[in-house]
Amino acid sequence: MKYVRTSSSLLFGLIVFAAATPLAAKDRSAPAVAQDPASWVTTDDYPAAALVANKEGVSAIRWDVTAEGKAENCTVVSSSGMAELDQAACNAILSRARYTPALDKKGRAIRTTATRRVRWQIPIAQPDTTVPYTLRGF
Numbered sequence: 001m002k003y004v005r006t007s008s009s010l011l012f013g014l015i016v017f018a019a020a021t022p023l024a025a026k027d028r029s030a031p032a033v034a035q036d037p038a039s040w041v042t043t044d045d046y047p048a049a050a051l052v053a054n055k056e057g058v059s060a061i062r063w064d065v066t067a068e069g070k071a072e073n074c075t076v077v078s079s080s081g082m083a084e085l086d087q088a089a090c091n092a093i094l095s096r097a098r099y100t101p102a103l104d105k106k107g108r109a110i111r112t113t114a115t116r117r118v119r120w121q122i123p124i125a126q127p128d129t130t131v132p133y134t135l136r137g138f
Helices: 002-020 048-052 083-096
Strands: 057-065 071-078 112-120
Touching: 048 083, 057 083, 071 083, 071 112, 083 112
Parallel strands: none
Antiparallel strands: 057 071, 057 112
């Protein structure tokens, strides 16, 4: 009889141990996902001083993405050679960039960083496609 109790106690102990051991948690991490990044910097953002000076270049920038999906703390990683272009790149990102936030292994929103290169190229004027015409009665 004593042997049966020991077996039952051992079996009960194994069941309790197995129940108390957590299963491997599923990794729910995910990177931040940019929302419509093509609209973040437009030709309307080209600084007037750069247009007048006929300046072009590439601004490489980095910024933080908050746990709420907003951009902040923009810095220039590689300058375009004109401070106005670099500042315009950061200003556009800070005002328009939105993300679905990155997630840690437990699925909680976390802060992360993002980078981008902005090519500043003077916009080519589009020809006026309006054709003047006169309506005549029949």
